[in-house]
Amino acid sequence: MHRITLSIAAASALFAAKGHAQKASSADIIKAEREFYTVSAVPMPPGEVLEVSGLEWLPGGKLAVSTRRGEIWVASNPASEAPEWKRFAHGLHEPLGISFHDGWLWATQRPEVTRMKDTDGDGKADVFENVAAPWGINGDYHEYAFGARSPKDGSIWNVLCLTGSGGANSLFRGFVIRVFPDGKSEAVASGVRSPGGIGFAPDGEAFYTDNQGLWNGSSSLKHLKVGSFQGNPTGFKTFDEAAKRGISMGVVAKKPATPKSGSRIDTERANVEEFVPPAVVLPHGILGHSPTGMCYDLTGKFGPFKGQLFVGEQTFSNVQRVFLEKVNGVYQGAVFHFLSGFGSGNIAVLMTPDGVLYTGGSDRGWGAKGGKPFALERAVWNGKAAFEIHEMRAKPDGFELTFTQPVDPKTAADPASYSADAWTYIYQSGYGSPEVDKVKPVIVSATVGADGKSVRLKLDKLTKGHVHAIGAEGVKSTDGNGLLHAKGYYTLNEIPN
Amino acid sequence: MRLSLLPLCVLSSACVAFAQSEANITIKTLAAQMKYDTQEFTVAPGAKVKLTLINDDEMPHNLIVTKQANDKGLALAQTAWALGEKGMELHWIPKDPRVLAATKTIAPHGKEEIVFTAPTEPGDYPYVCTFPGHAIAMNGVMLVRAGGGKLGEGPKLTEGRYQLFLGKWEMLPDFGQLKPLREGPLDENLIGWKFDDYKNEFGIRFTGNLEVKKEGDYTFRLASDDGARLRLNGPTILTQDGIHPPGTGKTATVRLKPGKQTVQLDYFQAAGGAELYLSWSGPDFGETWLTKTKLESAPKKQKSESKTGIPLIVKDEAVIYRNFIEGVGARGIAVGLPGGVNAAFDAELCNVALVWRGAFMDAKRHWTDRGVGFQGPLGYAVVKLDRNVPLATLSAPDAAWPPAPKDLPWGDWPAGYRFGGYTLDKQGIPTFRYTYNGVSVEDRMQAAPASSSHGHTGAAMQRVISLRSEKALAGLYFRVASGKRIAEGKNGIFPLDEGVSLQAAGAILRGEELLMPVTFKDGTARIELSYIWNH
Known part of the structure; x- marks a missing residue:
């Protein structure tokens, strides 16, 4: 116990260093994180290439894995040292999202939503049905389609990447289309650039990750409100092409106003009625470069984070943690570093009913820190809670931080224990953006709550629309530990009244 | 350190210039691809060439280096095929002045080393496998170049x-x-x-x-x-x-x-x-x-x-490859069938766009890096079929076939069609399903026993299209093929491409189109076609 405390304290001191760079300490960070979560590789079928692109938990505790090479494999005992693998299907077109429902395995392939089934019990799918193919593809490698199943009505929501980085040369590129089990489909949102994954919150609302690039100053987690515009107008070409052909645009029939390049999201929100701002910016270069799949923990068995969201990251080979809240009807919240050092570029993330997080992916085409061409891993909570910022809520004059453990009242009540930085990004048709409009808020006061686990921070000013990076580098737990990850990055779309 | 080595380098390179150049070349055959792994190598004029052929394939092959030619060795191969029954015992090596060097027949997983002297005249010298039918894809060229044997420096920035x-x-x-x-x-x-x-x-x-x-x-x-x-x-x-x-x-x-x-x-x-x-x-x-x-x-x-590609090998079960396929489209579904024949289905037009022989597909393009572009068949004798819809209801026997949809990516999808997916049988062979204006259609291909002529082995693929309809559809036709190449046939067999014919009993040649009238009996209709590679 003593040894553990020491190593965490040492690592925390490293993280507490100001600025974004956590150079040379990544091995220490991984080591410290692994005191609380065991990350282990899932043995894969020998000789096979499983560039994991989708994960689903099947009845009977089996794990289904889709791959970028178009296969679906099922492990009947994925937690064992020698999982028994069986190839369920092959020949699919880069499926990016699978789900099991109503006796069928549903997959979003590049060209369509497909459902498949093994009808003769040999463990291999023998019926492949096209549920719907409502979007266009032209053969461009960038026209990815990520899918996830809505827990509300079983519809598969498909988030459709643009053609290339900045074009739209096929129908519904840059849109989100939901496909109902009966094959009916409808567009539900526009303004997508380059998605990396899609998922659903417990309340049934859909979220997806979009990668930094044109009209995306930074990567972010976005709320797919039905009828919304997500910020990138490149896909607007579909409005004209669909009209020519009498193709229904449903709830997104009204073409949003075109936003002004070089502006700020908070400004353009006022000009574009349908614009839903990114719920949580995942600051580019700090949290990662390429966010991907996501899952919620609803089990409470994956540490003290029940109800929070876990988001994969391909380039940095990480998994991040997100706390969301709704302020003035808009989703927003904070992202925290969570677990790093995965083997390859994480694409899919899954939480099992037992609270085990599976993640896997590949580095193909873009590279990943992990270094392996593909990997599948699981993270299991060791039962011991790390000292972390648990939640970060916006308040009219600051933030309320809750911690996973009781805080030392002395350090927690000292404003000098905290840091605050705020910035935003240029909202522009060009690629990415530097951090701009930087603000240095002053922590005016820090008041420890009656529960001993929360702290109310009062800042001299809040800037609407800015990412607020709030660090609690000097706060200790009552056990004397520093935070495992000292900073949260809160996107302040709305300031509560 | 570097200084002391420098004179040695100068000396050794000078020595090489006076000695006869030597070249060690190893060529492998690629499994199930009807190809050598090396399509080109360079040697110096008069070089002593030690060539090793390693046969990694499941069938026998040889390698003959020929005199200068621009035909990839095909003419010599045809001379070899003419050996007929004697061919086997002669290792398919004809007695012919064009043969510069040759390996014997190498059994699967065998190898042989041959040593020969490269011609002194610089030029392109083809090498080829002279087993009947192999030469079309299984060939390469030995480049004899002054200063050859070792490749020089390329361009700089x-x-x-x-x-x-x-x-x-x-x-x-x-x-x-x-x-x-x-x-x-x-x-x-x-x-x-x-x-x-x-x-x-x-x-x-x-x-x-x-x-x-x-x-x-x-x-x-x-x-x-x-x-x-x-x-x-x-x-x-x-x-x-x-x-x-x-x-x-x-x-x-x-x-x-x-x-x-x-x-x-x-x-x-x-x-x-x-x-x-x-x-x-x-x-x-x-x-x-x-x-x-x-x-x-x-x-x-x-x-x-990255060197050899990622060939998808078809053994006892069919292999499916759904991707961007050259000659098919963005919604291509290629099928490698047991028996050495392959087809590619277009899930947008609900039709078979390509059939071919030999190796199935190379997945390297799509399964490495970002997977950019369209990939065509890996095999040979590719027959391009219609890139249009298979069925149409014609108002009159001479009414025009609907034009091919122009802008599929933007949603100019063929009217009345809906791709339904496919089912797999025990051998993994797919039956494609689609509907056309209330007609349920199944389309299935499989390898058929090939007829043999002149000792050369051909191949054939049978295709069965089964239709079901609640109501009678007047004027429904299935277009079997189109284009200038189609000629009048005999006994329901129509010449298609060179060396390829199409069996379509009951089909009617209408200008440049071969049409099959669809007549339902008890709500069902059946069309049987065969694509035949003659040798």
């Missing part, structure tokens, strides 16, 4: 420039968003730097052009400390991002057409060692360094997948 940036990064930033501290041309067009003032925490964007003279596969090798990323003509082809030592580098092979290729190499240095190496090699030159310094003692061997 032109118009090389650099931009220097300062910053502290763990991963490559987007230099395009940053302002360079300074910029300028590269010394001698070689990638490198000499910044006495910056040893740590800087980044450089190098740009320049490479001239390609000959279409072919070019391999780039990148090694760096710390991160680097190579873009060629726009897209990233190699990434070594993050903080790390150079290692032996990563390679990427790309097919390039003649012309100017733009190169953009981003690099950053955090702290500690700072190294950057980039080379390229091509069909007619060896590894050529584009950086000031070479990466020494690195293994030259490439990853086997």
Whole structure:
């Protein structure tokens, strides 16, 4: 116990260093994180290439894995040292999202939503049905389609990447289309650039990750409100092409106003009625470069984070943690570093009913820190809670931080224990953006709550629309530990009244 | 150290110039692809050539080096095929002055080494497998070139420039968003730097052009400390991002057409060692360094997948490959059938677009790097069928067939059609399903026993289209084939392409279209077709 405390304290001191760079300490960070979560590789079928692109938990505790090479494999005992693998299907077109429902395995392939089934019990799918193919593809490698199943009505929501980085040369590129089990489909949102994954919150609302690039100053987690515009107008070409052909645009029939390049999201929100701002910016270069799949923990068995969201990251080979809240009807919240050092570029993330997080992916085409061409891993909570910022809520004059453990009242009540930085990004048709409009808020006061686990921070000013990076580098737990990850990055779309 | 070695190098290269050149060449056959792994090698005139053929395939092959010709050795192969019954015992080697050197028949997983003297006259000398039917795809060329046997240096960069940036990064930033501290041309067009003032925490964007003279596969090798990323003509082809030592580098092979290729190499240095190496090699030159310094003692061997491709091998069960398929479209579904025949279905037009023989598909294009572009069949004797809908209701027997949809990506999908998917039988053979205006259609292909003629083995594929309809549809036709190539047939067999015919009993030739009237009996109709490769 003593040894553990020491190593965490040492690592925390490293993280507490100001600025974004956590150079040379990544091995220490991984080591410290692994005191609380065991990350282990899932043995894969020998000789096979499983560039994991989708994960689903099947009845009977089996794990289904889709791959970028178009296969679906099922492990009947994925937690064992020698999982028994069986190839369920092959020949699919880069499926990016699978789900099991109503006796069928549903997959979003590049060209369509497909459902498949093994009808003769040999463990291999023998019926492949096209549920719907409502979007266009032209053969461009960038026209990815990520899918996830809505827990509300079983519809598969498909988030459709643009053609290339900045074009739209096929129908519904840059849109989100939901496909109902009966094959009916409808567009539900526009303004997508380059998605990396899609998922659903417990309340049934859909979220997806979009990668930094044109009209995306930074990567972010976005709320797919039905009828919304997500910020990138490149896909607007579909409005004209669909009209020519009498193709229904449903709830997104009204073409949003075109936003002004070089502006700020908070400004353009006022000009574009349908614009839903990114719920949580995942600051580019700090949290990662390429966010991907996501899952919620609803089990409470994956540490003290029940109800929070876990988001994969391909380039940095990480998994991040997100706390969301709704302020003035808009989703927003904070992202925290969570677990790093995965083997390859994480694409899919899954939480099992037992609270085990599976993640896997590949580095193909873009590279990943992990270094392996593909990997599948699981993270299991060791039962011991790390000292972390648990939640970060916006308040009219600051933030309320809750911690996973009781805080030392002395350090927690000292404003000098905290840091605050705020910035935003240029909202522009060009690629990415530097951090701009930087603000240095002053922590005016820090008041420890009656529960001993929360702290109310009062800042001299809040800037609407800015990412607020709030660090609690000097706060200790009552056990004397520093935070495992000292900073949260809160996107302040709305300031509560 | 370097100085003391220098005289030795000079001496040894001088010696080589006077000795007879030697060349050790190893060629492998690729499993189930009807191909050699090497389509070209270069030797010096008069060189002593030691050639080893390793047969990794499941069928026997040989290799004959021929005199200069531009026919990939096909004429000689045809002479060999004419040996008929005697061919086997003669190892399919005809007594013919065109034969320069030949291996015997090599059984599966066998090998043979032959030694011969290369011609003194520079030129292109084809080599070929003379087993009946193999030569069409299984060939290559021995290039006899002065100074050959060892490939020389290739072109260097032109118009090389650099931009220097300062910053502290763990991963490559987007230099395009940053302002360079300074910029300028590269010394001698070689990638490198000499910044006495910056040893740590800087980044450089190098740009320049490479001239390609000959279409072919070019391999780039990148090694760096710390991160680097190579873009060629726009897209990233190699990434070594993050903080790390150079290692032996990563390679990427790309097919390039003649012309100017733009190169953009981003690099950053955090702290500690700072190294950057980039080379390229091509069909007619060896590894050529584009950086000031070479990466020494690195293994030259490439990853086997990038060299040989990722052939999808069909054995007892059908193999499906759904992807962007050349000659089919973005919604292609290729099927490799047991028995050596293949088909590709277009799930947008609900029709078979291609059938072919031999090897199925090479997945390398789509399963490595970003998977850019369309991939065509790996096999041979590819027959291009209609890229249009299979069924139409015609108002009159001479009414025009509906034109092919123009803009599929934008939703000009064929009216009345809906692709339904497919089912697999015990052998994994798919039956494609679709509906057309209330008619349920199934389309299934399988290998059929081939007829044999003149001792040459042909192949055949049977295709059965089953239709069901609640109501009678007047004027419903299935278009079997179209185009100038179709000729009047006999006994329901129509010549299609050279060496390929189509069996379609009951089909009617209407100008350049072969149409099959669909008549329902008890609500069902059935169309049987066969694609026959005659030899």
